[in-house]
Amino acid sequence: MLLPDFFSQALNGLSYGVLLFLLSVGLTLIFGMLDIVNLAHGSFYMLGAYAGLTMIGLTGNFWLALVAAPLVVGAIGALMERSVLRPLYRRPPLDQVLLTFGFIYFFEDLVKWIWGGRIRSIPPPDVFSGSVKLGGATVPSYRLFVIVFGLVMAVLLWVVIDKTRLGSIIRAGVFDAEMTAGMGINTGRLFTGVFALGAALGGLSGVIAGPIQSAQPPMGASILIPALIVVVVGGLGSLKGSFVGSLIIGQAETFGKVWLPGASMMMIYAVMALVVLLRPQGLFGRPLK
Amino acid sequence: MSVRVVAVLVAVLLVAVFPMLAGNYPVKLLQEILVWGVFAMSLDLLMGFAGMVSFGHSAFFGVGGYVAALALTRWGAGGVNGLVLPALAAAVAALVIGYCSIRVSGVYFIMLTLAFSQMFYAVTFQVDWLGAEDGIVGVPRPRLVGVELGPSAFHLYLVAVTLLATLALWRIVCSPFGHVLRGIHDNEGRMQAIGYPVDRYKLVAFVIAGTVAGVAGALYAQLAGSITPDAFLWTTSGEALLMAIIGGTGTLGGALLGAAAFILLQSLVSSYTERWMLLLGLTFIVFVLMLPGGIVGALRGRIGFRA
Secondary structure, X not given: OOHHHHHHHHHHHHHHHHHHHHXXXXXXXXXXXXXXXXXXXXXXXXXXXXXXXXXXXXXOOHHHHHHHHHHHHHHHHHHHHHHHHHHHOOOOHHHHHHHHHHXXXXXXXXXXHHHOOOOEOOOOOHHHOOEEEEOOEEEEHHHHHHHHHHHHHHHHHHHHHHHOHHHHHHHHHHHOHHHHHHOOOOHHHHHHHHHHHHHHHHHHHHHHHHHHHOEOOOHHHHHHXXXXXXXXXXXXXXXXXXXXXXXXXXXXXXXXXXXXXHHHHHHHHHHHXXXXXXXXXXXXXXXXX | OOHHHHHHHHHHXXXXXXXXXOOHHHHHHHHHHHHHHHHHHHHHHHHHHOOOOOOOOHHHHHHHHHHHHHHHHHOOOEHHHHHHHHHHHHHHHHHHHHHHXXXXXXXXXXXXXXXXXXXXXXXXXXXXXXXXXXXXXXXXXXXXXXXXXXXXXXXXXXXXXXHHHHHHHHHHHHOHHHHHHHHHHHOHHHHHHHOOOHHHHHHHHHHHHHHHHHHHHHHHHHHXXXXXXHHHOHHHHHHHHHHHHHHOOOOOHHHHHHHHHHHHHHHHHHHHOOOHHHHHHHHHHHHHHHOXXXXXXXXXXHHOOOO
């Protein structure tokens, strides 16, 4: 493989990786805090893409959609947490996981109902519609934007979660929600907030993915699997893990397609199996009980 | 004979002679209910009794289906190829996956089993000699003792296998082994402390459930005449999970009822509206929220019915 090709594939993998990061960070935070795997997390990604599509249709402005769509999806997430997940907190966590499974069907069909089942593409913003030469490779400039945007978001999240008071409350909630409540934190509001934040980030990744992968109803169910694998590889509940895991899975998927086209779909599962066998708690997870 | 035994016998008889009473479409629906019912019951053994919620049960359904399809189309249509080989293959798959997965529990177990089943999906989707994404078509019905099964004989064959699988599972959950599983469900740490080798029990339960799921998959391939990678898709596990929960977990009979409710609703709703999935999602949400005991739980509460 020539170096420029390698370079451009690595950039593809990186842009897919940061996309997975935006998605999996919500998944991992929600898991850490509420002890549930939100199987409907892919639905937030799908809802984000479609909300973005509508907003671009209405206003013609990608940037507006990039801001507004996550807010809409975040609100849907907050509503979902308040109305149906909250009454289940006293039941075994698995009941909540099963509930989120029901939402996959609900949201996917809702989107089909509102927007139809065909594939819709989201045009990239005008500024990033071209491509640039970089290290001998031609790279769509939108991909570069996605990479930079994703990395900026990662830094932003790290600052918020690691350096602010709000962040330390979130970390405390992830570590031990009951104890946090005991310290006088309103964990009810915290749970809703974190769920909404996770949903919004999922929605954001959906908008971002639009111009690369285009929008279609099954996108939510199919992105869920790589996102779950990222969380398993990185370690449940770990932010750093979801970042590193995303980058690894992004590259594994991309280079799997290049080097092993006949078995490319296996790649990410192979990576996961390896990690689970050698280190069951994931790269940065807390050791299992 | 108690009323219950008589009721069950009458039900089995009705199911067996159903083709004489109804047209082709209802019979087809009934056969689907039987196949999915076996699959959902095998998952109920894991989920409802041993407390292991698996999102990867489709792996064994798919292995059973693919092995049956391969064996029947390429190595002859004998009964061994139709049922025994698929069941053995599913058991081996369950042993391997189970060995790797039971080391973790709860959501970790969900995610691991899910990933394993998706791995099978990925392989079958891309491997040419398994038909890649088109799967294997033209699966013949099995020949039993050298006789090709006609439509009514095939129906009886389905009923007989379903009955055998149900009785076997029923026997298992009523045995001391089944009670140990329930104990693990209720309090794993305590069972460990009493001295039960919990992991070994879980693995055996996993293999039994996988074997029965493989039988269901084999029946499915014979009923549909084809098998595609979709059989491995994690949503296939999800559907079985839906059936078991709608029917009521930890009851076996509930899984059959749930499969019936699921398939009848699907055929009814989709003849009126395209919004089947929306309704399915809502139904499921309502069941988890308000009727965690499923149909059987609701019946028990109302009329003292016991499954």
